[in-house]
Amino acid sequence: MPRAATSDEPQRSEKWKARRNEIVDTSARVFARGGYHATGIVELCAANGLGKGAFYHYIESKEELLAAIHDRVMDEVMVGADRVSQASGSPSAQLAMLGDELLDVIHRYPDHVWVFLHEFPALTAERAQQFRVRRRQYEQRVEAVLQAGIDSGEFRAVDPRLTALAWLGMHNYTYLWLKPGGRVSARDAAKPFADIFIRGIAT
Amino acid sequence: MPRAATSDEPQRSEKWKARRNEIVDTSARVFARGGYHATGIVELCAANGLGKGAFYHYIESKEELLAAIHDRVMDEVMVGADRVSQASGSPSAQLAMLGDELLDVIHRYPDHVWVFLHEFPALTAERAQQFRVRRRQYEQRVEAVLQAGIDSGEFRAVDPRLTALAWLGMHNYTYLWLKPGGRVSARDAAKPFADIFIRGIAT
DNA sequence: GTCTATAAAAAGATAGAC
DNA sequence: GTCTATCTTTTTATAGAC
Secondary structure, eight states, X not given: OOOOOOTTSOOOOHHHHHHHHHHHHHHXXXXXXXXXXXXXXXXXXXXXXXXXXXXXXXXXXXXXXHHHHHXXXXXXXXXXXXHHHHHOOXXXXXXXXXXXHHHHHHHHOHXXXXXXXXXXXXXXXXXXXXXXXXXXXXXXXXXXXXXXXXXXXXXXXXXXXXXXXXXXXXXXXXXXXXXXXSSSOHHHHHHHHHHHHHHHHBO | OOOOOOTTSOOOOXXXXXXXXXXXXXXXXHHHHHOTTTSOHHHHHHHHTOOHHHHHHHOSOHHHXXXXXXXXXXXXXXXXXXXXXXXXXXXXXXXXXXXXXXXHHHHHOHHHHHHHHHOGGGSOHHHHHHHHHHHXXXXXXXXXXXXXXXXXXXXXXXXXXXXXXHHHHHHHXXXXXXXXXXXXXXXXXXXXXXXXXXXXXXX
């Protein structure tokens, strides 16, 4: 969820916000192609059709732009996780839904996710810590579903942490090949993944 | 496997080679901490206890050093895959062995693997292509084992490519937390991972 | 084989005109 | 809101002494 604006942040027009969002998305694509540090400000300006002056009118710094991309990913992922929580179903059904939602985000935002999974160390210590916390929160959602399944006897007595990491790896790794317009849709991958994983831990 | 030296490469002493290997390993650790582009030559020199002049006596360029780290990872991974091929067992046993070998490499070379999985785009086009080919060869080993299991009736009729990608994701993702001296050993993770995956695709 | 000094280019960010 | 020109720092790599 977006945080409330603090009082020292200037008021911005809707037009400004829309243009900024465009810049964030376009820049994510450029970063995903060449890497964060390898991409210069000049290159970002060219991709966005702006000069340096105009560019810095929309972003505070290159690193703040990177944080905005991270924000987009975590926001989307958490929205998906919340939808699953509210749906309420068996642990198996919830795990399958979590996979659907996660792959949907990866499919819709492949560039943002690439940046999220690669350029985390480029964030300042303070911002890195903020995203570590949010990431951990998501992981705990997955662990909680696994634990619920173990408690209900639906899943065998696997290690929830280790199993959550296996599940996350299997799903997160799709960022390398799951693209909009690609041969495989999010659902095409999510269904067989859920089949494998849920059979794999079923009693 | 290491490629044969071409005639235009100068002869090097054993001492030179040993020192160079140390430099490659130490530099991998530094890259894994801060990222390839964010790490300067001066920083690498300091970590290796050398001045610039001496440093460039052992490496051709920063990018050539990066390629050496990639080489180390692919060499080790392929050696493991070859061991599995020669062992010959049921597809289930082979898949479990592949997982053992892969996690063993990730456990022994966490920094090199980090660099391998993050800094691939920093390689020149030519070298990137070379590693793309070797990576694809490894993926095909995994697909071949899956196909063998389907043919023998041991595994159900899953999509070999999609299933190989799921398997790779589950295992590769361990680079984030599988470290020498850590709470979990390579075997500790490989066993439950194989249990989940093989049950997941069994008939 | 290792050092110091330096070159040459590129980086992120800002100033001030319009 | 957008531009061009510029500042300051840092980058990778080389030269040449020892």
